[in-house]
Amino acid sequence: AQSVTQPDIHITVSEGASLELRCNYSYGATPYLFWYVQSPGQGLQLLLKYFSGDTLVQGIKGFEAEFKRSQSSFNLRKPSVHWSDAAEYFCAVGGNTDKLIFGTGTRLQVFP
Amino acid sequence: EPEVTQTPSHQVTQMGQEVILRCVPISNHLYFYWYRQILGQKVEFLVSFYNNEISEKSEIFDDQFSVERPDGSNFTLKIRSTKLEDSAMYFCASTLTQGANYGYTFGSGTRLTVV
Numbered sequence: 434a435q436s437v438t439q440p441d442i443h444i445t446v447s448e449g450a451s452l453e454l455r456c457n458y459s460y461g462a463t464p465y466l467f468w469y470v471q472s473p474g475q476g477l478q479l480l481l482k483y484f485s486g487d488t489l490v491q492g493i494k495g496f497e498a499e500f501k502r503s504q505s506s507f508n509l510r511k512p513s514v515h516w517s518d519a520a521e522y523f524c525a526v527g528g529n530t531d532k533l534i535f536g537t538g539t540r541l542q543v544f545p
Numbered sequence: 546e547p548e549v550t551q552t553p554s555h556q557v558t559q560m561g562q563e564v565i566l567r568c569v570p571i572s573n574h575l576y577f578y579w580y581r582q583i584l585g586q587k588v589e590f591l592v593s594f595y596n597n598e599i600s601e602k603s604e605i606f607d608d609q610f611s612v613e614r615p616d617g618s619n620f621t622l623k624i625r626s627t628k629l630e631d632s633a634m635y636f637c638a639s640t641l642t643q644g645a646n647y648g649y650t651f652g653s654g655t656r657l658t659v660v
Binding site: 437479523533536538 | 549551554578580586588589593601603636638649650651652653654
């Protein structure tokens with residue numbers, strides 16, 4: 434079955450610390466992988482996406498993600514978190530079909 | 546940067562009432578979608594729409610739901626007789642081409658509360 438797992442429901446980090454949000458997927462075909470961010474009251478903003486090629490993908494706001502096929506993972510990273518990064522982060526997988534399959538999200542809290 | 550616009554941002558309705566959620570997709574996009582997110586749960590696909598017909602729908606999208614592109618710019622989701630469990634955030638999205646290739650542009654959502 435196609436699915437996305439984000440094992441961390443809630444993560445708290447200090448401003449300036451590094452961040453890694455985990456994402457594992459199960460998908461029968463070649464996956465297209467995405468990370469979205471949702472700030473309170475806002476829509477879903479695309480951070481980055483992976484289709485093929487270089488397995489390390491750069492996104493907006495200083496985020497990057499690494500696709501590891503052997504581990505079925507697509508973890509999101511940022512070397513130094515800013516207070517404005519506090520939000521909900523969603524990993525999603527899709528393919529050459531219509532829909533995206535989302536994970537349950539990870540809520541990031543940033544302490545000064 | 547082009548946006549997907551959704552109105553209203555929050556709607557409260559009584560159980561059994563009909564609601565229409567409205568979306569204005571990006572003007573040159575051809576594929577349109579509705580997703581929903583029940584509080585505390587994952588974002589779920591409801592339906593996709595292309596060339597004035599539904600191209601795919603999920604099990605959630607039963608006979609109580611319908612979609613329409615009434616005038617070439619708006620894209621609506623109608624729930625005929627709302628239930629308490631329809632309370633959720635509903636997201637509209639659009640893409641230029643089919644599939645997940647380019648990522649979707651999502652609207653900011655409509656929070657529907659059924660009381």
